[in-house]
Amino acid sequence: MSQFDYQLKLSIVKGIIAGYKDYVKVRNEAHKKLKVSNGYAFVKANHIDHHVALNTEKFVENTKRSAGPSWKFLLFSPTDKHQEKIFHFVVVNRRTFNKDKVNKGRSLVQNSGEPPEKKYLTELIELNRGVDFEKLSQSLHVNHQLNADKMLFDMINNDSNDKIKFIMITYDVDNISKMLKEIKVWIPNPITYSAIEFLDLTEEMNDVIKNDEHYQINEEEIEVLKQDREYVEWIDTEVFGFEIEEIKESDL
Structure with a gap:
């Protein structure tokens, strides 16, 4: 796999949907078996990462x-045909993502001040140091969304120093229905630590859910999630003050 093409996009989208569906299944099983099962509300990201890995394993390494x-x-x-890594991406909950301060995310505790820097993200965002974000923004403004795929392909696969090396993919869940409502691709800027919305994969997500019953979640299954408070969708383990481990440059 040498490009961010339709096959890769669809595999990521299906992985996110399958992961969320699996999470809903586990929540229901725990709700039936345990007197208290609210702790399971915090494992959604694990299920989504797992299923994205399963759906992309033929052409994407995961670490x-x-x-x-x-x-x-x-x-x-x-990776490319020589098994060389082309770029990197992570999948994150939109609720913990702040497009204006990508390296810090959103503060999840009221009146807690600005959240601490997420060092693991800062290391990854730095990989985009050579990208000309002013040129990228202008190109996105001029070009239609349909051309964004080709732009991303060109900026990932070129041999120059300004290639995109790290992207972030976010998913969001509707507060009321508890159904997935969007999937988007972002390019983080290491100069400003802001992010540019590059691709909206929500249409692809809706098509998969509509046309493949394997990815559909019914209202009865989702009911257990409606008992969660809104903050459950936001929670980030870093709120508890754990020190972040840095990613070694040799691993990238």
Whole structure:
């Protein structure tokens, strides 16, 4: 796999949907078996990372990384025909993502001040140091969304120093229905630590859910999630003050 093409996009989308569906299944099973099962509300990211890995394993390497002693995540790295890593991506909950301060995310505790820097993200965002973001923004403004795929392909696969090396893929869940409502691709800027919305994969997500019953979740299954408070969708383990482990440059 040498490009961010339709097959890769669809595999990521299906992985996110399958992971969320699996999470809903586990929540229902725990709700039936246990007197108290609210702790399961905090494992959604694990299920989504796992299924994205399963759906992309033919052409994407995945490596377990640390975001502190209590939390792990998967770093995904598509490879070329020589098994060389082309770029990296992570999948994150939109609720913990702040497009204006990508390296810090959102503060999840009221009146807690600005959240601490997420060192593991800062290391990854730095990989985009050579990207001309002013040119990228202008190109996106001029070109239609349909051309964004080709732009991303060109900026990932060129041999120059300004190639994109790290992207972030976010998913979001509707507060009321508890159904997946969007999937988007972002390019983080290491100068400003802001992110540019590059691709919206929500249409692809809706098509998969509509046309394949394997990815559909019914209202009865989702009911258990409606008992969660809104903050459950936001929770980030870093709120508890764990020190973040840095990613070694040699691993990238």
